[in-house]
Amino acid sequence: NAGVMQNPRHLVRRRGQEARLRCSPMKGHSHVYWYRQLPEEGLKFMVYLQKENIIDESGMPKERFSAEFPKEGPSILRIQQVVRGDSAAYFCASSPRDPGAGTGELFFGEGSRLTVL
Amino acid sequence: GEDVEQSLFLSVREGDSSVINCTYTDSSSTYLYWYKQEPGAGLQLLTYIFSNMDMKQDQRLTVLLNKKDKHLSLRIADTQTGDSAIYFCAVPYSSASKIIFGSGTRLSIRP
Numbered sequence: 001n002a003g004v005m006q007n008p009r010h011l012v013r014r015r016g017q018e019a020r021l022r023c024s025p026m027k028g029h030s031h032v033y034w035y036r037q038l039p040e041e042g043l044k045f046m047v048y049l050q051k052e053n054i055i056d057e058s059g060m061p062k063e064r065f066s067a068e069f070p071k072e073g074p075s076i077l078r079i080q081q082v083v084r085g086d087s088a089a090y091f092c093a094s095s096p097r098d099p100g101a102g103t104g105e106l107f108f109g110e111g112s113r114l115t116v117l
Numbered sequence: 118g119e120d121v122e123q124s125l126f127l128s129v130r131e132g133d134s135s136v137i138n139c140t141y142t143d144s145s146s147t148y149l150y151w152y153k154q155e156p157g158a159g160l161q162l163l164t165y166i167f168s169n170m171d172m173k174q175d176q177r178l179t180v181l182l183n184k185k186d187k188h189l190s191l192r193i194a195d196t197q198t199g200d201s202a203i204y205f206c207a208v209p210y211s212s213a214s215k216i217i218f219g220s221g222t223r224l225s226i227r228p
Contacts, residue, residue: 004159035218042123042220043160043205056215091159104148104209106216108159 002027004094005074006109014117019079019086021112025094032075033106034067037089049075082116089113119143119210123219130227135193137222139206142187144168149182150207151191154221160205164191198226 005024013019025032034046045059049069060067064082069075079086090113093106120142129135137151148167152160166173166180166189173180179192189206206219 033215040125042121043218045215045217048215058215093160103165104216105150105162105165106160106207108152108161110157110159 004029004092004107004109006090006092006112008112009110010113010115012115012117013082015083016081019082019114021077021079021090021092021114022074023077023092023094023109024074025092026096026107029094029096029107031095031097032069033093033095034075034077035091035093037091037111039088043091046077079114082114084116087114087116119217121206121208121217121219123204123206123222125220126223126225128225128227129196131196131198133196135191135196135200135224137191137193137204137206137224139189139191139219140187141189141206141208141217141219143210144187144208145210147209149189149209150216151178151180151189152205152207152218154203154205156202163204193224196224196226200224201226 007022030051032049035043037043047060047067048056064080066078089111091111093108123139148165150165151163153163154160164178166182177194181190203221203223205221207216209216
């Protein structure tokens with residue numbers, strides 16, 4: 001029973017390029033969350049998605065960042081025209097049920113570490 | 118606003134108790150969480166407490182919740198080298214549509 005799978009684990013991009021980070025939730029999980037962890041900082045909420053819907057994107061920067069969770073396939077976090085400040089670890093988490101139902105536990109992937117040169 | 122605060126570092130001697138503190142500004146009435154992150158890895162749920170409880174004990178772990186002061190703490194008894202990690206407090210907001218994490222407390226163990 002595979003856990004949350006994120007790829008790539010490490011990604012290097014030059015300023016101005018695009019970064020695409022993928023997240024396959026655990027089997028049976030239809031709720032996906034993206035968090036960003038900057039060096040020596042905590043996890044910052046970015047976006048919460050259910051299949052084909054963005055539920056809460058209050059943590060997403062207004063420009064260059066987008067996320068999707070299509071009916072088929074992984075969730076994608078896309079960063080256009082990357083800048084050095086985008087260098088961080090991006091974590092995906094999934095959950096099998098609505099927030100507030102059950103214990104609300106999130107299951108995390110191992111993260112994708114983006115380095116912008 | 119949404120804010121969850123923790124101190125960044127804690128150093129304890131092996132065998133002593135570790136106490137990690139967390140304060141928050143608001144939460145929905147569900148569970149509050151402690152997650153553990155080992156080097157180079159994602160986070161794993163360590164323990165949680167329902168918001169109508171004051172205390173929860175689970176083997177070496179004790180969670181205390183003071184809702185009036187919006188204060189959550191995690192106590193690890195008999196701290197071992199394997200407990201070295203970053204510990205995150207996590208609190209649901211906005212009808213639990215998102216879970217806000219603190220900055221994490223890096224626990225280091227002295228021999």
